[in-house]
Amino acid sequence: MMVGAGFCGKFNYTYSMTDYIPTSQIYIPPGMIDLGAGDPDFALLPLDMLQRAAEACFAKSDPAFLQYGAEQGNGYFRKALAEFLSQGYGFAVDFDDLFVTNGISNALDLICTHFTRPGDTIFVEEPSYFLALRIFADHDLQIVSLQTDREGLVVESLEEKLAQFQPIFLYTIPTFQNPGGFTLPVDRRERLAELSQEHGFLIVADEVYHFLNYVNQKMKPFAAYTELETVISLGSFSKILAPGLRLGWMQAHPSKIKPLVGSGLLDSGGGLNPFTSAIVRELVEAGDLEQNIASLKVTYRSRLAAMEAALRQELPKTEFEAPEGGFFFWVRLPGVDGEEFRAKAREFDVGFRHGALFSSQGGLRDYIRLCYTFYDEEKIAEGIFRLKQCLKAFSR
Numbered sequence: 291m292m293v294g295a296g297f298c299g300k301f302n303y304t305y306s307m308t309d310y311i312p313t314s315q316i317y318i319p320p321g322m323i324d325l326g327a328g329d330p331d332f333a334l335l336p337l338d339m340l341q342r343a344a345e346a347c348f349a350k351s352d353p354a355f356l357q358y359g360a361e362q363g364n365g366y367f368r369k370a371l372a373e374f375l376s377q378g379y380g381f382a383v384d385f386d387d388l389f390v391t392n393g394i395s396n397a398l399d400l401i402c403t404h405f406t407r408p409g410d411t412i413f414v415e416e417p418s419y420f421l422a423l424r425i426f427a428d429h430d431l432q433i434v435s436l437q438t439d440r441e442g443l444v445v446e447s448l449e450e451k452l453a454q455f456q457p458i459f460l461y462t463i464p465t466f467q468n469p470g471g472f473t474l475p476v477d478r479r480e481r482l483a484e485l486s487q488e489h490g491f492l493i494v495a496d497e498v499y500h501f502l503n504y505v506n507q508k509m510k511p512f513a514a515y516t517e518l519e520t521v522i523s524l525g526s527f528s529k530i531l532a533p534g535l536r537l538g539w540m541q542a543h544p545s546k547i548k549p550l551v552g553s554g555l556l557d558s559g560g561g562l563n564p565f566t567s568a569i570v571r572e573l574v575e576a577g578d579l580e581q582n583i584a585s586l587k588v589t590y591r592s593r594l595a596a597m598e599a600a601l602r603q604e605l606p607k608t609e610f611e612a613p614e615g616g617f618f619f620w621v622r623l624p625g626v627d628g629e630e631f632r633a634k635a636r637e638f639d640v641g642f643r644h645g646a647l648f649s650s651q652g653g654l655r656d657y658i659r660l661c662y663t664f665y666d667e668e669k670i671a672e673g674i675f676r677l678k679q680c681l682k683a684f685s686r
């Protein structure tokens with residue numbers, strides 16, 4: 291059997307070349323507990339729901355969804371989505387303000403393509419989602435980072451930077467931030483919206499974790515501000531249904547949707563993901579999306595509690611705030627370099643993301659990000675126990 295060091299999507303691992311045939315981006319070697327993987331658990335991907343929805347879709351015998359799609363996205367799907375969002379947000383969402391995407395990563399790339407030029411300045415939070423930083427790097431954007439505290443982006447830091455720079459947009463993850471876990475209070479959201487108007491920059495709000503709240507705290511999304519031309523809200527089915535669908539949406543003022551709808555990409559290829567969106571429409575109309583979210587919340591709430599308990603018991607010297615939603619714990623290990631610790635952790639068959647990945651300035655080195663959604667409670671406890679063993683060996 292040939293063994294090689296391989297690159298598998300985001301993750302570098304050594305694996306058996308003959309045994310491994312890639313099907314998903316994530317590959318975790320047998321025996322390893324990778325608390326770095328920010329993916330849903332394979333066991334929670336709703337095969338049955340999607341099978342039912344696909345059957346309902348095919349039973350209609352209408353082949354329109356196999357045709358090039360309407361540029362803004364399938365109208366029936368957008369109507370079903372608008373209805374779901376209106377219920378979930380508690381205010382009316384107009385299907386005309388929705389544009390169908392291949393997910394948030396795709397939306398970010400499209401926004402960079404249509405609203406920025408290489409060398410333009412954008413603002414991001416420190417820390418921020420590391421793979422969004424990769425997308426911004428693909429577009430050669432100048433990144434200026436803004437300070438955050440336990441409630442998210444610090445408005446004074448934004449004001450200070452606005453006095454020095456003219457950003458095209460501010461990228462924020464306002465609710466259950468990745469990796470920080472924090473949620474921006476409404477008064478700060480209001481102020482951000484005001485500042486975007488005063489200074490003429492866009493707010494690109496990545497609301498991917500909005501519906502994954504585990505303490506029933508209801509937060510006003512940035513989608514509530516999209517009557518303003520400066521606010522764009524991005525949503526995704528990746529964390530509430532399945533990432534393989536590559537389906538998401540952008541909610542924005544028509545002036546921000548128009549350049550995308552009129553792009554050469556859509557002119558040639560048609561609207562994004564017509565096949566999948568027709569199937570997901572059935573699922574949404576059947577009420578299965580709400581049901582899936584409700585059941586994910588029960589599972590994730592329990593996994594979150596398991597990780598918090600394990601951290602408090604095994605790693606009492608770490609610093610963290612237990613999140614109230616989303617996917618992650620953002621943990622500070624005072625005096626420990628997260629990247630070096632990660633290299634050591636491989637010997638203990640445990641993984642995580644190190645903090646520096648989430649910094650656009652090479653900072654945050656004594657942080658690590660742990661995901662609690664991918665494994666069940668037992669594996670989470672075992673993973674944190676291995677981290678403790680590793681830390682003992684590392685600190686020696």
Ligand SMILES: Cc1ncc(COP(=O)(O)O)c(C=O)c1O
Nearest residue numbers: 328393394395419468498526528
């Ligand atoms: C903050 C954030 N934005 C976007 C994504 C990716 O979203 P999508 O699958 O819709 O591209 C993730 C996935 O981990 C995320 O954490």
